[in-house]
Amino acid sequence: MTPTDTLTVTIERGPAGAETFAVPAYENQTVLDVVSWIQQNADPTLSYRFACRVGMCGSCAMTVGGVPRWTCRTHISKVVKDGAVTIGPLKNLPVIKDLAVDMDPFFDKWIAAEGVHHSGQTRHDPIAPIDAATPARVAADAGIECINCAVCYAACDTVTGNDAYLGPAALQRAWTLLQDDKDTGRDDILDAVSGAGGCHNCHAIGSCTAYCPNDLDPMSAIAGLKRETAKSFFSRGR
């Protein structure tokens, strides 16, 4: 394929400042293709992250034209305005270099929200039968498609204002586990999402749900946690 034109691509390289590159425009090109072109042809020191290129691994998210997106699944024509686009690292996470952010705080909060399996059985017990049609199972299924890309986390203004806030993805996982018949960590989960960084800090504006590239709905999951913790406030006294 021959290029049809030239794109003006500005890359925000963290503390190093922004740099602008002229990139050949192809008809079929994702944002990730553009970033890779720059790294391969213009500046081999450009750091960024990707793996699967098909929206499965959750490693390629960046801020594109001011909003968080999977770069591998965003066609450049969707974000280019007057032949130009600005690409930066995800917000709300420390920048390691250029377009690569440190995901540790994101995953640490996943654990802090008790987003881990709480097993009540051993390998010697029979496998519990799960009815896929119960409302609880349907609610749990809605959240398990999350690929930990942190797009919602970067979109959340509450994360920006409150360092302790666990964020939409971790809270959604907590909600998913709360609905899961095979998970026995109910009280631990409710306690984990009731602290200073818990679900009650969510302002329910819904940026997480608006930007999740998987069409998941963390905002409603968090509303569910608020309901469950409010019930437990009266029944358990906390």
Next chain:
Amino acid sequence: MLTLRLYMLQRITALLMAPFVLVHLGVMIYAVQDGLSAAEILGRTQGSALWFLFYGSFVVAVAIHGAIGLRVIAHEWGGLSGVALALFTWATGAGLFALGARAVWAVTFA
């Protein structure tokens, strides 16, 4: 920065304030029908345990609700945290309560 306890306190006070506001507005509309005068208002409220309780609870609910709401703004937008945030919350609550309590006392038993 809200914990479950602060969240519940804020929701419960909100629930209390909704009927308070409606009654307050209703009485206001009813009371101004024949013109509004200080004497008329005081005639209704002075010595009334009922209005003291009504506006007294209203003031308590407002003080709690407002202090928690402003606490969130002070943390997320103002960067306050830790002891400073706790002090801010208590001072706001106490200040709102003092202002309201003074007014309620003035129109009922003072």
